Amino acid sequence: MADAKPRSAHLLVVDDDADHLALLERWLALEGFSVTAVPSGEKALAVLESKRPDLVITDLVMGGIDGLRLLREIHRQDPVLPVIIVSGQAGIPEAVKATHLGASAFLTKPIQREGFIAEVEQVLADQVGKDAHEVRDFAPKIIRRSQLLAELLDRARLVARVDTTVLITGETGTGKELLAEAIHAASGRCEAPFVAINCSALPEELLESELFGHEKGAFTGAMARHDGLFQAANGGTLFLDEIGDMPLSLQAKLLRVLQDFKVRPVGSTKAFPVDVRIISATHHNLEQLVEQGDFREDLFYRLSVVPLHMPSLRERREDIAPLASHFLERVAARTARPPKRFAPDALRQLLHADLPGNVRQLQNVVEQCSVLSPSDVISAAFTTQALHNRPSNIPTLDEAKQSFERRYLISVLRAAEGNITTAARMAGRNRTEFYKLIGRYELDPTQFRRRKTSKKDHAADDETPPLMGQHMD
Amino acid sequence: MTTQAVIPIDPDIIDLAEEFLRKRRESLPRLLRLTAEDDMGELRRMGHEIKGTAGSYGFQELSCAGAALEEAAAAEDAGRARDAVDRMAAFLQQVALVAR
Numbered sequence: 307m308a309d310a311k312p313r314s315a316h317l318l319v320v321d322d323d324a325d326h327l328a329l330l331e332r333w334l335a336l337e338g339f340s341v342t343a344v345p346s347g348e349k350a351l352a353v354l355e356s357k358r359p360d361l362v363i364t365d366l367v368m369g370g371i372d373g374l375r376l377l378r379e380i381h382r383q384d385p386v387l388p389v390i391i392v393s394g395q396a397g398i399p400e401a402v403k404a405t406h407l408g409a410s411a412f413l414t415k416p417i418q419r420e421g422f423i424a425e426v427e428q429v430l431a432d433q434v435g436k437d438a439h440e441v442r443d444f445a446p447k448i449i450r451r452s453q454l455l456a457e458l459l460d461r462a463r464l465v466a467r468v469d470t471t472v473l474i475t476g477e478t479g480t481g482k483e484l485l486a487e488a489i490h491a492a493s494g495r496c497e498a499p500f501v502a503i504n505c506s507a508l509p510e511e512l513l514e515s516e517l518f519g520h521e522k523g524a525f526t527g528a529m530a531r532h533d534g535l536f537q538a539a540n541g542g543t544l545f546l547d548e549i550g551d552m553p554l555s556l557q558a559k560l561l562r563v564l565q566d567f568k569v570r571p572v573g574s575t576k577a578f579p580v581d582v583r584i585i586s587a588t589h590h591n592l593e594q595l596v597e598q599g600d601f602r603e604d605l606f607y608r609l610s611v612v613p614l615h616m617p618s619l620r621e622r623r624e625d626i627a628p629l630a631s632h633f634l635e636r637v638a639a640r641t642a643r644p645p646k647r648f649a650p651d652a653l654r655q656l657l658h659a660d661l662p663g664n665v666r667q668l669q670n671v672v673e674q675c676s677v678l679s680p681s682d683v684i685s686a687a688f689t690t691q692a693l694h695n696r697p698s699n700i701p702t703l704d705e706a707k708q709s710f711e712r713r714y715l716i717s718v719l720r721a722a723e724g725n726i727t728t729a730a731r732m733a734g735r736n737r738t739e740f741y742k743l744i745g746r747y748e749l750d751p752t753q754f755r756r757r758k759t760s761k762k763d764h765a766a767d768d769e770t771p772p773l774m775g776q777h778m779d
Numbered sequence: 780m781t782t783q784a785v786i787p788i789d790p791d792i793i794d795l796a797e798e799f800l801r802k803r804r805e806s807l808p809r810l811l812r813l814t815a816e817d818d819m820g821e822l823r824r825m826g827h828e829i830k831g832t833a834g835s836y837g838f839q840e841l842s843c844a845g846a847a848l849e850e851a852a853a854a855e856d857a858g859r860a861r862d863a864v865d866r867m868a869a870f871l872q873q874v875a876l877v878a879r
Contacts, residue, residue: 323828323831323832325795325798325799325802325832325836326831326832326835328795328798329792329795329799329832329835329836332791332792332795333791333792336791367827394827394828394830394831395827415830415831415832415834415835416831416833416834416835416836416837416842417834417835418835419789
């Protein structure tokens, strides 16, 4: 048993088969790891109460607390503690479940010594890292457990130090702006402002003057000189969100700024030097936009010196559980109450849910559940509702039209005080059509008539309202 | 003297491997009793455990016998379960370890 160079990592190994436990323990000890070996999930939890290991390796099938439950318990307490699951069965469902629940690796017995040690070292390298503190300090707002995100953040962390333009791609709601902020915060520009603008939110002229500023009287309504965001971000970082939606004419202007780092406000003859790092983001495929001629190729290359891709939540489901806990804690902090938690089947639902809106959608779902659930443990009924609510939150066009039409008819009827002739005239329809319309929405015109002061309601004919005889055909 | 099946083993774990085989030999009477009693649940569990652990130690033959026991017990086939236990017994009688 030579060559055991002592290592700092401390490992907790759990297996109810004493012989297998002894084997794994020996292999790890031979590598110089400090190892605690326990024969059950219960014992493992007891050990975890007093000492945090750097990695947990647990058998899947055990009497009492099994591997998956142990995994959940561990991550409830410490979402970033890596766990390797060892199973006697190469069952795909178990492996998938374990990965979804955030297992760092899933190994199947028989275990080979070399492969096992390599896996342990890999997981430790990923999670503990050579510069663990730096890794953990980078992007503290981004919850990560998945390998995919860890790798991306590693790259982003390195990029942060280099003063280069960065293009962040990724679906809506994946946290592109958070990443941009993190890069700024870890850069040499962190003391200067981080200024963000959504290029798809403003019409072309407004976007131009927002970005580059304008002189007084440069256009109608330009009452005063405006510096623009380039100036505001001077010395810092300008985050151009949804850059793919920037109109071509502005793309040309942006390209000029990136070429000589001078900004000319709208209506000005003078250009001002600016020192700004550009981070841009888009959910579009910019290369495709370039091919279609909707995005300038030269600008694309300027912006994407370093491309970073923010994975969708589908691609990093192991982050769902820690994200959900994080959002629950945030709600708890806002409401100054202890955080609620998800019942196992509710969490399972979240883990498997289709979340096209990514982290933002998950946040909405979690917050809704947390607010609506009367109990501290959120049951699956709430997750079901919140997850299924989403499509109906966005009605179909027909539903939206109908809803509008109904509200419109009500306001017309109200204004006409239930008089059909008046109401029809207001709506620009003849009486027959108007009757049909209100019939479709089961609106009763008599209900809109102003009541007399007397307690009795004089139900009257449509054409002769009880009050204000101001209308006749 | 019986024919020996000599199995080369990682010298770092040879003591553990010997201990593992000793315990398996000790558990043979229990396995035979469980087969006689038709306790398929427990046989299945033990077969599964032997399959995995013997495999990790590098005892392929014993691992296969464990798998056979697990399968036979799952199928509630007492005859095949007994065959699997016999196969284990034969292996445990013959096996000798040598440092790799």
